[in-house]
Amino acid sequence: MGRKRKLTIGGMLLQIPFLLYSATIVAFCLLLVATPFRSTDDLARGILVRPNSFTLTNFADSWRNGLGTGVSNSMKLSVLTCLFTALLGGFAGYAFSFLRFRLRQGLYVFMYCGIYISTMLIALPLFLQYRQLGLVNSIFGALLIFIGLRLPFSVYLFKNFFDEFQIELIEAARIDGLSDMGIFFRIVTPLSVGVFSTVVLFNFTAVWSDYLIGLLFLQKQRLMTVMPMIMNIFGSGPMVTQATPLGQGFAGLLVSTLPVIIIYAIAKKHYVSGLMLGSVKS
Amino acid sequence: MALSKLATSRKGLLFILPALVIVCFIFLNPIFRMFIFSVEHWKYLRPTGFNGFANYLALLGDRHFYETLGNNGIIIAGVVPCVIVISLTFAQAIFGRMPGYSVYTFLFFIPVVMPDIVVAKILTEVLNKVGPLNQFFNLFGLGYLDRDWLGAPGFSLFSIIASLIWKNIGFALLLFLARLTTVDVAIYEAAEIDGASGSQKYFFITIPMLASTISVYVVLQVIGLMSFLFSYIHVMTAGGPGYSSTVLEYFIYLNTFRLQEIGIGSAAGMILIVITMIVVWNYLFASRKRSRKAGEAQ
Numbered sequence: 001m002g003r004k005r006k007l008t009i010g011g012m013l014l015q016i017p018f019l020l021y022s023a024t025i026v027a028f029c030l031l032l033v034a035t036p037f038r039s040t041d042d043l044a045r046g047i048l049v050r051p052n053s054f055t056l057t058n059f060a061d062s063w064r065n066g067l068g069t070g071v072s073n074s075m076k077l078s079v080l081t082c083l084f085t086a087l088l089g090g091f092a093g094y095a096f097s098f099l100r101f102r103l104r105q106g107l108y109v110f111m112y113c114g115i116y117i118s119t120m121l122i123a124l125p126l127f128l129q130y131r132q133l134g135l136v137n138s139i140f141g142a143l144l145i146f147i148g149l150r151l152p153f154s155v156y157l158f159k160n161f162f163d164e165f166q167i168e169l170i171e172a173a174r175i176d177g178l179s180d181m182g183i184f185f186r187i188v189t190p191l192s193v194g195v196f197s198t199v200v201l202f203n204f205t206a207v208w209s210d211y212l213i214g215l216l217f218l219q220k221q222r223l224m225t226v227m228p229m230i231m232n233i234f235g236s237g238p239m240v241t242q243a244t245p246l247g248q249g250f251a252g253l254l255v256s257t258l259p260v261i262i263i264y265a266i267a268k269k270h271y272v273s274g275l276m277l278g279s280v281k282s
Numbered sequence: 283m284a285l286s287k288l289a290t291s292r293k294g295l296l297f298i299l300p301a302l303v304i305v306c307f308i309f310l311n312p313i314f315r316m317f318i319f320s321v322e323h324w325k326y327l328r329p330t331g332f333n334g335f336a337n338y339l340a341l342l343g344d345r346h347f348y349e350t351l352g353n354n355g356i357i358i359a360g361v362v363p364c365v366i367v368i369s370l371t372f373a374q375a376i377f378g379r380m381p382g383y384s385v386y387t388f389l390f391f392i393p394v395v396m397p398d399i400v401v402a403k404i405l406t407e408v409l410n411k412v413g414p415l416n417q418f419f420n421l422f423g424l425g426y427l428d429r430d431w432l433g434a435p436g437f438s439l440f441s442i443i444a445s446l447i448w449k450n451i452g453f454a455l456l457l458f459l460a461r462l463t464t465v466d467v468a469i470y471e472a473a474e475i476d477g478a479s480g481s482q483k484y485f486f487i488t489i490p491m492l493a494s495t496i497s498v499y500v501v502l503q504v505i506g507l508m509s510f511l512f513s514y515i516h517v518m519t520a521g522g523p524g525y526s527s528t529v530l531e532y533f534i535y536l537n538t539f540r541l542q543e544i545g546i547g548s549a550a551g552m553i554l555i556v557i558t559m560i561v562v563w564n565y566l567f568a569s570r571k572r573s574r575k576a577g578e579a580q
């Protein structure tokens with residue numbers, strides 16, 4: 001299949017849907033990339049007209065109006081969430097794959113279900129509880145939520161990966177007298193760089209792209225995460241009027257997209273292996 | 283799997299304990315609380331006593347609730363089949379190494395990795411009454427298509443569906459492609475020797491091979507469309523106009539955080555949980571049955 005390339009009419013017709021869909025994606029990206037470099041006056045003429053200006057002030061203004069704060073808060077939360085989910089998720093995955101204990105199956109299914117629970121469901125009860133505990137508007141409080149939200153999927157990826165692991169290696173290490181901690185750090189971790197990258201990749205992207213948790217739990221200007229901050233810069237609300245600083249908002253959109261796209265370009269194969277681990281295999 | 287007897291019961295629990303405690307606090311605890319909320323009477327963010335199933339009954343008597351559920355159904359029915367058909371076609375062609383396939387696979391995944399807010403916000407701009415889409419239509423003499431895509435009843439939900447299809451094609455494509463690359467090429471070669479045509483190979487080999495992946499995709503997508511749409515709805519239409527683009531998830535948000543109808547919102551939340559669990563349960567059950575069958579076949 002597909003080892004010979006023939007130019008047929010069918011093959012050329014097939015290009016049409018591909019080109020159409022690609023065109024919409026390219027147009028979308030052009031809009032994202034070009035808009036923040038245009039001046040406010042230029043943008044007032046509409047975003048489809050040919051640009052007649054080039055400016056960097058949108059980025060400077062946007063950064064000053066909170067984008068900088070949002071980026072640094074989100075960066076902190078994303079990195080810390082990745083660290084904790086990799087460590088705690090790795091432990092749990094290790095136990096589910098290599099250790100035998102009571103309720104193993106039940107606890108695994110319980111954690112697994114967390115993948116599918118809507119964030120909206122936990123938002124209100126947690127919000128009321130956090131208000132009592134004084135954890136609203138605290139980075140630590142938000143971090144705890146992000147770690148909790150990302151753990152089920154992380155454990156799931158780890159377990160699926162470790163299930164394919166050569167059990168003989170673990171057995172041999174045990175006979176040599178290595179503790180489970182030792183096995184995890186010295187044997188399993190070095191051989192599982194792939195799955196750790198995948199977990200980090202998915203969790204970083206998820207926390208970075210979060211809107212709901214940031215919106216509800218980090219409401220102070222200096223604590224806001226990047227996505228709510230961008231909406232704040234836009235002036236929020238679904239309907240945009242001409243008065244909104246479109247250029248500044250788009251500068252935020254572009255800056256917040258960059259890390260995600262860069263990571264994707266570098267680590268595309270980890271996305272694919274994550275998908276394989278996460279869904280195809282089951 | 284051969285597990286060492288050295289691995290004791292307590293050690294395993296110790297390894298999962300930190301994760302388990304956090305997951306219980308972030309998932310189990312709020313869901314339990316939400317259930318309590320749903321059987322209480324609420325006034326201004328304060329519970330004022332048990333009131334049985336009154337919240338559920340109020341919900342069942344609310345026509346906006348049905349409109350919301352209907353919208354969920356319309357979104358699922360609109361997005362899932364479209365994405366499957368489009369991505370299957372794309373996956374097959376890309377797997378066949380059509381010219382430009384590597385560029386296409388890279389491009390098509392961009393919408394998937396883009397943060398939801400970025401996609402939602404840019405599409406909001408594009409679909410704006412004075413935005414690029416309508417300008418485009420007018421430029422090419424299609425002025426009769428010019429309308430308020432997000433603000434007109436009947437079109438806001440349609441616009442959201444179109445946006446979701448646009449964003450989700452890449453995910454399904456990659457999923458199907460990943461599965462296709464694990465299919466044994468020998469099967470196709472054998473079929474070619476037997477004189478199978480391209481479409482025969484497609485319908486009698488590719489589709490059956492992909493059946494389990496398609497069902498995985500359907501489950502993931504249905505859950506995603508039920509439970510993880512907040513950013514889109516909030517940014518693009520805020521559920522409006524009226525309730526015409528509100529989905530169950532957003533209905534919960536509106537009732538709890540906006541209207542302060544905590545009891546009603548929580549009751550709706552419990553319904554979403556039950557729906558989610560039914561879908562997940564069926565899925566787990568089906569995949570277990572499938573793997574048992576595969577085990578028997580070997």
